[in-house]
């Protein structure tokens with residue numbers, strides 16, 4: 211599958227389209243559920259493969275990425291979606307930056323962008339087929355391997371979140387390096403964000419042509435920005451991604467697909483308000499973290515956009531009764547909020563969760579999300 215061949219591809223018939231319906235704004239009989247980082251270290255079968263392969267080797271080997279994506283689907287028949295195993299940092303890699311995954315520190319970029327002259331080290335044009343073709347291959351393999359059980363989500367990082375990693379050289383507590391770019395070099399920051407956005411869009415387009423049925427953009431560090439910075443820097447780049455993806459797919463005659471934006475940490479009364487209308491933003495669904503109340507968010511964003519979320523990831527350590535009562539409580543808020551709802555955690559599942567607690571969580575979501 212790809213730019214020339216997607217039309218010739220035939221896929222197994224989709225047996226569970228709850229996710230796609232909720233993303234389009236339908237109130238489904240129960241909420242479709244999936245979990246960010248559902249293919250991850252809490253799964254012993256993940257650890258077993260990971261022992262013999264580095265993290266990026268797993269991303270770059272389509273058969274491994276496919277196997278890891280299918281692991282949670284095989285283990286938990288209650289999941290309503292799969293998400294391709296990969297990482298948001300493949301885009302900085304495609305732009306020519308080195309990215310390492312250190313066991314204790316997480317991602318490390320040994321030569322971060324320090325001043326605008328460092329932008330010259332980046333590739334000016336990125337051939338995503340050449341640099342990221344392994345993602346597309348993994349997606350095609352996985353869509354076949356799923357055999358229509360659930361839809362496959364493709365994803366990328368948001369331009370601001372990627373710029374933050376590229377300037378910080380890894381994670382950060384204060385984001386002093388990346389945010390000071392926005393103050394010191396506003397023009398160059400916008401140009402950098404636009405260049406990152408172009409690669410993100412090309413990646414997402416390739417993912418859809420390869421078989422992804424829905425997309426998610428992870429803006430994990432959106433909440434670090436002031437509302438002014440979000441609107442001035444992050445948002446235009448996000449809109450560039452969504453508009454490019456949707457217009458190129460339309461030009462190719464590809465059916466339209468829905469996109470979720472996860473702008474972690476943004477407040478409902480500032481930045482989230484700007485994302486209320488999918489017709490102008492191109493984002494059909496907004497992912498909420500656990501600090502937001504779905505009823506309050508609905509009042510602010512109205513009923514055009516679907517919402518995803520937002521159980522506290524730590525509820526998975528709350529024991530059987532704790533999980534059940536919290537899932538029940540939060541689900542009631544979601545049903546009161548109304549509109550399209552995709553159930554998920556408010557951020558990724560963490561490594562020490564017991565597999566049986568994840569299974570119980572899914573059972574509870576099925577039970578208490580029923581309308």
Ligand code: CP3
Nearest residue numbers: 246247248249250293294295296297298316317428430558
């Ligand atoms: O959700 C899924 O199951 C799909 C796979 C996926 C991964 N990373 C695999 C992964 C997705 C969607 C991501 C996105 C991602 N990567 C984000 C956005 C979501 C978020 O968490 O905010 C971010 C910020 C990254 C960057 C990243 N990758 C970090 C900060 C880390 C280290 C943190 C950690 O958990 O160790 C990673 C590594 C990573 N990405 C792992 C996995 C399964 C664990 C690494 C390992 O196996 O050693």
